[in-house]
Amino acid sequence: MISNASTQRLTRRQFLARSSASALALPALAPQVLHSAATQPKIRFALIGCGGRGRWIGRLFHRHGGFECTAVHDYFPDRAEAAGNDLNVPGAARFSGLSSYRQALEQQVDAAIIISPPYFHPEQMAVAVDAGQHVYLAKPLAVDVAGCLTIADLGYRASQKRLAVLVDFQTRSMPDYQTAIGHVHDGMIGRIGLAEATYHCGNTFDAGNQALKADPANPELRMRAWGLDAVLSGDVITEQNIHALDVASWILNTEPIKAYGTCAHTRGFAGTCHDTWAVIYYYPNDVLCSFNAKQFGHGYDDILCRVYGTNGTIETHYGGRITVRARDDGFQGSSPNIYEQGAVNNIETFHRAITTGDYTNPTVEDSVRSNLVTLLGRAAAYRQTEVTWSDLLRAGEKLEFDTSGLKA
Numbered sequence: 001m002i003s004n005a006s007t008q009r010l011t012r013r014q015f016l017a018r019s020s021a022s023a024l025a026l027p028a029l030a031p032q033v034l035h036s037a038a039t040q041p042k043i044r045f046a047l048i049g050c051g052g053r054g055r056w057i058g059r060l061f062h063r064h065g066g067f068e069c070t071a072v073h074d075y076f077p078d079r080a081e082a083a084g085n086d087l088n089v090p091g092a093a094r095f096s097g098l099s100s101y102r103q104a105l106e107q108q109v110d111a112a113i114i115i116s117p118p119y120f121h122p123e124q125m126a127v128a129v130d131a132g133q134h135v136y137l138a139k140p141l142a143v144d145v146a147g148c149l150t151i152a153d154l155g156y157r158a159s160q161k162r163l164a165v166l167v168d169f170q171t172r173s174m175p176d177y178q179t180a181i182g183h184v185h186d187g188m189i190g191r192i193g194l195a196e197a198t199y200h201c202g203n204t205f206d207a208g209n210q211a212l213k214a215d216p217a218n219p220e221l222r223m224r225a226w227g228l229d230a231v232l233s234g235d236v237i238t239e240q241n242i243h244a245l246d247v248a249s250w251i252l253n254t255e256p257i258k259a260y261g262t263c264a265h266t267r268g269f270a271g272t273c274h275d276t277w278a279v280i281y282y283y284p285n286d287v288l289c290s291f292n293a294k295q296f297g298h299g300y301d302d303i304l305c306r307v308y309g310t311n312g313t314i315e316t317h318y319g320g321r322i323t324v325r326a327r328d329d330g331f332q333g334s335s336p337n338i339y340e341q342g343a344v345n346n347i348e349t350f351h352r353a354i355t356t357g358d359y360t361n362p363t364v365e366d367s368v369r370s371n372l373v374t375l376l377g378r379a380a381a382y383r384q385t386e387v388t389w390s391d392l393l394r395a396g397e398k399l400e401f402d403t404s405g406l407k408a
Helices: 012-025 052-064 077-087 101-105 118-130 145-160 175-185 206-214 219-224 242-252 338-356 363-383 389-395
Strands: 043-048 067-074 094-096 111-114 134-137 165-167 192-201 258-264 276-283 287-295 302-309 312-317 321-326 330-334 386-388
Touching (some): 043 052, 043 101, 052 067, 052 111, 052 338, 067 077, 077 094, 094 101, 101 118, 111 118, 118 134, 118 145, 134 145, 134 338, 145 165, 145 363, 145 389, 165 338, 165 363, 175 242, 175 312, 175 321, 175 330, 192 242, 206 219, 242 302, 242 363, 258 363, 276 363, 363 386, 363 389, 386 389
Parallel strands (some): 043 067, 043 111, 067 094, 111 134, 134 165
Antiparallel strands (some): 192 302, 258 386, 276 287, 302 312, 312 321, 321 330
16 A cells, blocks of 8 residues: 655645646546535535544534535444434444444445544545545544555545545644744744644543453453554554644654654553653754653643744644744734634535545645654654654554454
């Protein structure tokens, strides 16, 4: 699933040029697929992944008004049934088990909404794109380098096939984030020299932890508590901390050269994830980015990015203030209700891309880069040594999840 071309970085200009040229070379969509907003029928979607966030996203799609859910899938039957009830999906279109997502995508489906554990994203997206379906994909894209490169290829293939793909980063959909970071890219804070990104929060997956501790050999409990499993989730730096590192990556607008870091277990949870992280990223032109994160304790929660330039500073908070301070200029903004509003914005953007025929899929390349940034930090922290970007890509890590004891 990974071509040799995948190992070469595509610039945004190259990606857009390739995808736009490919789209122009293909025949126009059939009338039943591309309509004016006033006459277009609802876009039929399959919801793949019906946990808490999956059901919530499904309801937001339903609330939008331009979508209709025609199939649901989750490994666990109770979750598929609950989502099916939420979204009025017939009983025959509710699927469970590891591989029956394929049956869900074989229904009358125009788009796949993939909110499953990240380990499964590349395979599930590949099936959807091969079936000619648009894709709305949760972050992170993948848990390893091989998966990230697969997603990059699938984004390009989707553009060739006139399919829309959107990666659901809430921050990137918020107008004040876009404005503030646009000011930085236009030079408002001068030459960047230092950046910092943090993700501080309390315990997550506590219920899954209690169940898994009571029966650690149970493979289905491992699936339910997937956020505690480093293979299923990519570990905390990839599954959760990607929000902070994505903003830093967005501002710095290039990949790091190398990273050095460490990680630890603090809260004593079951599973294989690390809840404490500290990484130094080295960027071109002697730019340093320090990152740290915790997933335990009480008293302070924040997703922060702060970048310092020779003429000013940008500071962002997920769900809080967004500020650019410069010698002679500045910007004050905020991102209220970002968790929901960001998803709502992305759903509208996804709908607009499908209905207007915009298949440039600009969220794919940046999301792949941010995902790889987390994997570089993870590799450096696991090994507690320096790891370069080129070494990371050359190694092409691919994780394997043991499915023994799980229902096919």
